[in-house]
Amino acid sequence: MNHDVIIIGGSYAGLAAALQLVRARKSVLIIDAGQRRNRFASHSHGFLGQDGVEPAVIARTARDEVEAYPTATFVEDMAVAISGEKDQFSVLTKAGENYRGRRILLATGVADELPPIDGLAERWGQSVFHCPYCHGYELNEGQIGVIATGEMSTHQAELLTEWGQVTLLVNGAFALDATARRSLEDMGAVIEETPIDKITGVADVHLTDGRVLSFAGMFTASRCSPSTPLAEDAGCALEETMMGIQIQTNETKETSVTGIFACGDTARIPHSVSLAVGDAAMAGVMVHRSLVWP
Structure with a gap:
């Protein structure tokens, strides 16, 4: 046929x-x-x-x-x-x-090509997302982590300030210049440059210096x-x-x-x-x- x-x-x-x-x-x-x-x-x-x-x-x-x-x-x-x-x-x-x-x-x-971070892939679609319009509201204006994958991640972080308190986890993905840093800070975002070791729990980020940052949910821009x-x-x-x-x-x-x-x-x-x-x-x-x- x-x-x-x-x-x-x-x-x-x-x-x-x-x-x-x-x-x-x-x-x-x-x-x-x-x-x-x-x-x-x-x-x-x-x-x-x-x-x-x-x-x-x-x-x-x-x-x-x-x-x-x-x-x-x-x-x-x-x-x-x-x-x-x-x-x-x-x-x-x-x-x-x-x-x-x-x-x-x-x-x-x-x-989707995801950042190679221990524990991220297992949480993709559950507590780590790519689209704020699809998943931002359900985080109830809580703490939101944005895992950087490149310079465009600054725009993702800025946009997500509409849905909660944002922390941009640079994780060595790019060098944050003064203009981008100032723009993020003006919108109330926190910048965290210590690399990520792993993710556990719902959205608990373990940094390489031993600190743990807990989020209601996380976003990243997959390629x-x-x-x-x-x-x-x-x-x-x-x-x-x-x-x-x-x-x-x-x-x-x-x-x-x-x-x-x-x-x-x-x-x-x-x-x-x-x-x-x-x-x-x-x-x-x-x-x-x-x-x-x-």
Whole structure:
């Protein structure tokens, strides 16, 4: 069967795009490996109509809605290669299956590269976060730690003063100049330059001088990149952003390869469920239009 569209990635973005396409009665195959980026978080916030709901519940509800349409097909597998061209694409999966489609939509999300600090990865999505709009409110204006990853961390720390008392943990990530130091201090942030040894408890930071700083929660700017090499291997151009590498797309969400589109966190910044869903809904519309007016 030659599907109208093959969507690679069946999380929030992939499902939002799929919904637009199946409502246009297009044949849509969604290939999903089940690795949602926010699978470590217990609750999702800031998404209208689903605020505070468990991420897995949101994803399951969304999938149920898409599956209700007869032109939607789901495959639980991992896409490993894309070949062909517009109207004649082929997607190979890890299980060895080949699927054909007229258009490809990449909604694969991103992988987070975290600072190499003992205890941080285990708390990612639980008490260490990247988005204040998603998790800042729940910290109840308490003590907030920001683990620096580069100069942009000063802006993250400044923004987070809206949600609580902030301590910027420089941790040797960069040299803090006088202008940035003054700006942080003017906004009430505390600057801590002693390196971090480890993180324990909910968000207890052990410094190398023996002190322990306890926080209600912590934030850090992970460096992001597409979660799979599919786009690059298919010839799609990538671009560098302040948050890492993403797939380059134009105003219609099409990549540099004709007939391959991309949406969600893998193709835009900043990142959140709401923004990914909105971006993907537009991508679904644009993919449909490319089928109507090829």
